Amino acid sequence: MSDILKLKEEYLKKLSENISLENINQIKSELFGKNGKITNEFKKISNISADEKKKFASEVNSAKDEIQTAIEKKIKDFEIEQINSKLQSEKVDVTLPERSFVQGKIHPVSQVIDEISSIFSEIGFSVEEGPDVENEYNNFTALNTPDNHPARDMHDTFYLDHKKEFLLRTHTSPVQVRTMLKGKPPFKIIAPGRTYRSDSDQTHAPMFHQVEGLHIDKNINMGHLKGCLNHFIKEFFEVEKIKMRFRPSHFPFTEPSAEVDIGYELKDGKIIIGEGDKWLEILGCGMVHPNVLKNVKVNTSKYQGYAFGIGIDRLAMLKYGINDLRAFFDTDYRWISHFGFDPLDVPSNYRGLSR
Ligand code: DAH
Numbered sequence: 001m002s003d004i005l006k007l008k009e010e011y012l013k014k015l016s017e018n019i020s021l022e023n024i025n026q027i028k029s030e031l032f033g034k035n036g037k038i039t040n041e042f043k044k045i046s047n048i049s050a051d052e053k054k055k056f057a058s059e060v061n062s063a064k065d066e067i068q069t070a071i072e073k074k075i076k077d078f079e080i081e082q083i084n085s086k087l088q089s090e091k092v093d094v095t096l097p098e099r100s101f102v103q104g105k106i107h108p109v110s111q112v113i114d115e116i117s118s119i120f121s122e123i124g125f126s127v128e129e130g131p132d133v134e135n136e137y138n139n140f141t142a143l144n145t146p147d148n149h150p151a152r153d154m155h156d157t158f159y160l161d162h163k164k165e166f167l168l169r170t171h172t173s174p175v176q177v178r179t180m181l182k183g184k185p186p187f188k189i190i191a192p193g194r195t196y197r198s199d200s201d202q203t204h205a206p207m208f209h210q211v212e213g214l215h216i217d218k219n220i221n222m223g224h225l226k227g228c229l230n231h232f233i234k235e236f237f238e239v240e241k242i243k244m245r246f247r248p249s250h251f252p253f254t255e256p257s258a259e260v261d262i263g264y265e266l267k268d269g270k271i272i273i274g275e276g277d278k279w280l281e282i283l284g285c286g287m288v289h290p291n292v293l294k295n296v297k298v299n300t301s302k303y304q305g306y307a308f309g310i311g312i313d314r315l316a317m318l319k320y321g322i323n324d325l326r327a328f329f330d331t332d333y334r335w336i337s338h339f340g341f342d343p344l345d346v347p348s349n350y351r352g353l354s355r
Helices: 003-016 021-032 037-047 050-089 108-122 174-182 222-237 290-295 312-320 325-329 333-339
Strands: 133-135 166-168 187-196 207-217 244-251 254-267 270-273 278-288 304-311
Touching: 003 021, 003 037, 003 050, 021 037, 021 050, 037 050, 108 187, 108 207, 108 222, 108 312, 174 187, 174 207, 174 290, 207 222, 207 278, 207 312, 222 244, 222 254, 222 278, 222 304, 222 312, 244 278, 254 304, 278 290, 278 312, 304 312, 312 325
Parallel strands: none
Antiparallel strands: 133 166, 187 207, 207 304, 244 254, 254 270, 254 278, 278 304
């Protein structure tokens, strides 16, 4: 037997034994490395006499091929073995009981914002947003609020600098200003969001929520305002009939201005909306003051309209029987699991706005 054949037999035997991946790599370098045994055989070919060359070369080549095939197969076997042992050790037992998890709830304020947005969007209002940090101009000056107005007082407003240029918006009305400054009439928008005042008791929190409404077009009058609010209140409280009254009031940004009360009665400690002879104030509104329209470059000889501002937290408390406003913002998990809403439990008057 030639040396080559002996070498081949020897290594094929080694490769058929139970060896490690390390051994295989060792064999590879022994045979095919720079000074490897097979490599050296190849080097000999050029020095061999012409009549022996063919036989020699074919022996070396087939030794190389057979050994390489055996090595590849051995490596494949290793990989399969590894996968099999992984499958064994990482087996998932699908019969185990699921891990318990806590499902989140929708906060009543978010729920009510969704409900309000969907009711107004059905009658043509789009939703606008503004920042919580406002400048003095949008929050007061553009809204025709004079320098000596009590709302500007430090006792009421959280200013963010000594010059009183920036503040936490005290109402959502500056979104009216932003909307009109960036667009052209007609405008028909609502703007829900957070608002801030220096106030805290059972029915007031330093941070609360409002939704602003604004409708500016040709020939819009107080009749439209009344119709719109009437529709909203009925839809929101899911009642057929509502008792509603406009009480004359004053806001610098509207003329005339009104506050709106709705009728209610107490039955077994529960508030029934739309019946009875008690009145509850729920919003402020009016026809937008011409000075406001001028400040935002709306032509007052062509356009006019109404605006309103509703306290969202108050509406949520009324609709869902919550009696302390401060609980809204306490982040008490027991409270939210009681008063919160299941994300998959769609309320009857919900019209499909995405959360
Ligand atoms: N911004 C008022 C407030 O916070 C509410 C309000 C009243 C908004 C009348 C309006 C409005 O747009 O027309 O008390």
